[in-house]
Amino acid sequence: MTKIILPSLGEGIEKATVSYWFFKIGDIVKEKEDLVELTTDKATFNLPSPCSGKLAEIYLQEGDTATVGSELGGIE
């Protein structure tokens, strides 16, 4: 399983809200395809898929807050 991790978005930005999952569990995704949208107070950011495969797990739902480095889901 490849982890979907919230990367650093810049100095001082420690968390972001999960605002939209472009796929649901079981969907096939391609590497670099927009996977999940995250929102800070002034920016939205689409996190690309780290690899191709099946979206197997979603740990943080829309509306949840993610901290930098946290695991959002997994691809197998």
Next chain:
Amino acid sequence: MEPHVIDAGLIDYTEALVLQKKLWSRVKDGAYPYALIVCQHSPVITLGRLANPRNILVGNAILDKRGIRVVSAERGGEVTYHGPGQLVAYPICNLEDFGKDLYCFLRFLEQLVLELLKDYGIDATRTAGSTGVWIKGMKIASIGIAVRQWICFHGLSICVEKEDLANFSLIRPCGMDIIMTSIESLSARRIPVEEVKRSFVKIFNRNIVVPNPV
């Protein structure tokens, strides 16, 4: 390569979004190192991704009467208003050139506005924790961006004309109880948006670092 700059004049918000997305693709393809759209919008209230619709303080009847549309936007930030008399700038930049650092890029946008205002004798500032440009507790420029594959779109708005401020009373700008101000209000003279637009483009071109072609 020079940044690609488009003066879109007075343009509907959703039309400008289509234009942004076209330029986003061109920047992604490497056709342009950066792009910039400068424009004014027909009256529109936009709701950022996490905006609370309750921050629009009036009903549809009043909005219709004033000819103001409401549009949901995929940018960050809360609710804001755009209309004639306000300069809107959409820099489409590859944030890999900003160290993939959203914080750094937001500060860069603020810096462009600070330099612009300085040219008009306005000594504005940043406010820690409140992105945008401020002067004496009032806000003069708002920022909200969207980033896709590390290339950003959406951008910033600067209040230029005093008349433009009236419609901010219909909303809680950025979801806060803040007072908006304008270049005209602070400089006590009429300054055309077109003039401010030309100044902003010069400042953008002067500050943006254009990578050398490989």
